Amino acid sequence: MKSLLKFSDLFKCIFILTILLLNGCACVTLSDWNKQFEEDHQRAIEFAASSVPATYLGKFNEVYVYEVTDLNNQKVIFRLPAKKDKKVEITLDDHRSYTRPGKPATFYFNNKDVILDTGSDFPQTVAVYTASLQTGFSYSCKDGEFHNEIDKSIKEGIKCGELHQNCHGLSMFDSSILGLRRTGYLVTATLDIASLPLVIPFAVIFAFGWCGPFGCP
Structure with a gap:
């Protein structure tokens, strides 16, 4: 009888350990699959290394919002912080509806001779400096001058599969x-x-x- 109980306990332990092992493998596999899915479906944002027209959509929650069309005809939403030490947010397929009328602005890529304006109500001129792993945004308006960086750069010719420098969204x-x-x-x-x-x-x-x-x- 004792041997049967011991066998039963051993069987339960093996069963539990097997379930835990399979669950751990499932968790790791699921993580790998999701990462692969994200990498396969991310889309690159590409701009010519020159000036790009932008539409200023308004200031919402202390953030300047712009819409820019890239070389792949994608609508890219830039949210530039109105305060220092804040991160710039870049998204694709933005589903929010902005009701304020659009105003013209210009984004300049890798042009160090850009003169930033300081008298407008919003940054009409935005200078974007790209590096290997970071992008800096410089702009100014009545609120003051700002410089912010993000970890992923916007750079012409770099695809998602190469260091993931230019993958900004799904x-x-x-x-x-x-x-x-x-x-x-x-x-x-x-x-x-x-x-x-x-x-x-x-x-x-x-x-x-x-x-x-x-x-x-």
Whole structure:
């Protein structure tokens, strides 16, 4: 009888560990799939290295909002911070409806001779300086002069697959699909967190026994 109980307990342990192992694998696989989906469906923003006309849509929540059309005929929304030490936001397929009438503005790319205006109510002239991994925005108006940077650059000729320097967004459809795919984390991540006390000892044994204390070769 005791042997049957021991066998039953052993079976339960093996069953639980198997479920946890499969769940962990599912979580890792889901993460890899979602990252691959995002990389495959991101779209590049490309501009000619010159001046580009922009439509000023208004100032909303202390942010200047512009719409610019890139070389691929994509509508790109720029939200320039009206305060220093804030990040510039760039999106595609912006679904918000702006009711204020559009006013003309100009974006200049990699032109250091641009003269910024200081008397207008909004930045009519925006200078964009691109680098390998960052982009700086310089502009001025009655509110003052500003300079901000973002981590991903806007640079002609760089595609999404090359260092991801120029990938700024997904379409609304792809964003919705990615959101649905990420709901799987509600199950896998929850189970992974709950199983940490059981999994960590095995992870340490596996890492030190299989890969060595300094990782896999």
